[in-house]
Structures are given as structure tokens and as C-alpha cells.
Amino acid sequence: MKIAIGSKNPTKIAAVKNVLGDGYEVISVDAPSLVSEQPFGDEETVNGALNRARACIEADDIDFAIGLEGGVQDSKYGLMVINWGALVDKNGNEFVASGARAPLPGEVALLVLEGNPLGKAIDLYTKRIGVSKKEGAMGIVTNSRINRDEMFTHVVKALVGQYEYKSAVSEYWRKITE
């Protein structure tokens, strides 16, 4: 099976490779999310994930494509880091799933509300470069108990699991109706 991931971010590629075994060829594509650089809220974030997956499935001989997108969401507990994933298969089936979420430190929330993307805000806050390609905001706020690749691994499991379940049910109906 050949599958595509709509990002060059190493945490997203690692998550897909963690879930799919040796039988899969994984290609990474710098797919456009067609949403803001910093998505706000579930709706915009899941749309970014879907747009990335839909862009990848256009390429020939891809069995299914995965898009993963990070965002932020306002809540009464503070600004949260959120993440969504989408899987689109070659038959046009689409699946979505979200990941773990947790409130960001107040300083990071302020930087984001001033217009900085979360990736930049978390780098300023930690005085580091490229946190979004390493443990991510989720890793920072959870003391690395849930790093960004692990969080996305869970999302990819939820996506691939839904795809497998749908394929198994379709196969069952095909067999009993033939």
C-alpha cells in the first residue's frame, strides 16, 4: 500500500510511520492547508487537516492520504493547543479525529493573541528554535509525557482504525450480497 502524509514536519511523519508497519510505503508531501497559518478553533483546524489530505489523494496510486493540523482553541480554562487529523481514501471516504488538548501557559496565549503563530510563540517562551518540530507545545506543557509525535500517533491510530473498520464492514457486505 502507498500512502501520503501532507506535511514535511518530522513529528507528523514519525506519527504515520509509528502506526503503519513495513507493508506501507509512506511519502511526504508539502500539501497546502488552505487555512490561516495559525488556525483558531476546531472547525478551521479540521478543515486544514482535510484540505491537506484531499490535496495528497490527487496524486496517482495513493491508497489513502493523511492530513494533520495544529490549532488553538479558546476555553474557560485558557487558550488550548488542539490538533486534528483527516484520512481520505481513493474511494472518496473521509475520516476525522482529534488529539489530546491542554491549556497553554498565559504568556504563550498572550503571544498568540497578539498575532504570533503558536510555533513562534512557544519558541519565544522556551528561548529555543523549532520546538514545533520536536516535542511541540503539548510536550512543553505536559513535561514531555505527551510529545507532539506521540499525540499525533494517537490521532493517526484513530484515523487508520476508522478506515480499517469501514473497509472490513464494506467487505462483509460485499461477501454476503454477492
Ligand SMILES: O=P(O)(O)OP(=O)(O)OP(=O)(O)OC[C@H]1O[C@@H](n2cnc3c(O)ncnc32)[C@H](O)[C@@H]1O
Ligand atoms: O509543516 P507543517 O505541517 O505546517 O507543521 P507545523 O508545525 O507548521 O504545524 P501546523 O501547521 O499543523 O500548525 C499550525 C500552527 O500552529 C503551530 N503549532 C501547532 N501545534 C503546535 C505544537 O504542538 N507546538 C508548537 N507549535 C504548534 C505551528 O507551528 C503552526 O504555526
Ligand SMILES: [Mg+2]
Ligand atoms: Mg504549518
